Amino acid sequence: MAVTSESTTVWNGTLFEGSGDVALDSSKLATFPVNWKARSEGAAGTTNPEELLAAAHSSCFSMALSLGLAQAGTPAESIQTTAAVTFEAGKGVLGSHLLVSARVPGLGEEAFEALAEDAKKNCPISQALAGIPITIEAELA
Numbered sequence: 001m002a003v004t005s006e007s008t009t010v011w012n013g014t015l016f017e018g019s020g021d022v023a024l025d026s027s028k029l030a031t032f033p034v035n036w037k038a039r040s041e042g043a044a045g046t047t048n049p050e051e052l053l054a055a056a057h058s059s060c061f062s063m064a065l066s067l068g069l070a071q072a073g074t075p076a077e078s079i080q081t082t083a084a085v086t087f088e089a090g091k092g093v094l095g096s097h098l099l100v101s102a103r104v105p106g107l108g109e110e111a112f113e114a115l116a117e118d119a120k121k122n123c124p125i126s127q128a129l130a131g132i133p134i135t136i137e138a139e140l141a
Contacts, residue, residue, distance in 0.1 A: 007052075009034065022047070040089045050085040050093060057096050057125045058083035064123035068115045069104055077103040078141070093132055100138040112140050 004026075011020035019035035038046035058081040069076045079102040086094040100116055116138035120126055126134055 019046075022052070039087060048087070050087045053093070053129075054083040054085040054096065057085065057098070057123075057129065060123040060125035061098055061100070061119055064119035064126075065100070065102070065116055068119050069102075069107070072107075072111070072115060074104050074107040074111075077105065079103075080141075095133040095135065096126075096129060098134070098136040098138070100136065101141045102138075103141045107140065109140055113138055 006025040007022055008025050009020050009022040012018050016036050019033060021031050022034050023031040032047040032052075033045070034047050034049070035043070037043050039048035039050065061083070062079045062081045065079055065081075066076055079100065082099040084097045084099070086097075088094055098120060102112065102116075104112060116136060120134060120136045
């Protein structure tokens with residue numbers, strides 16, 4: 001069964017002076033302010049498309065790694081993934097870097113790194129981001 005998720009952004013004003021709000025419509029969990037300054041310079045209290053993309057990538061990767069570890073017979077006790085998505089004005093999204101730490105009893109570092117690499121390659125968000133470099137640092141906790 002396919003699931004379609006929705007978010008809506010209402011933007012007011014020009015790109016540089018304007019701002020907007022992005023709402024998570026499907027879950028109804030939150031509405032976040034968004035503006036150009038947060039995107040191009042960073043700003044506390046305001047999000048940007050790349051932060052939202054990083055949230056999607058880190059959660060998707062963690063789910064894919066959890067599945068791969070369980071299928072290998074070594075389910076994780078915990079997985080922590082940070083995705084750092086880099087944006088540069090005039091160039092766009094330059095890449096996503098995954099920083100992963102997991103507690104997986106009975107699994108060696110080499111096997112873990114291979115499963116993490118597979119999850120990076122095959123998680124649906126990584127596949128959607130195929131046009132940018134995706135790098136990974138993965139270690140057992």
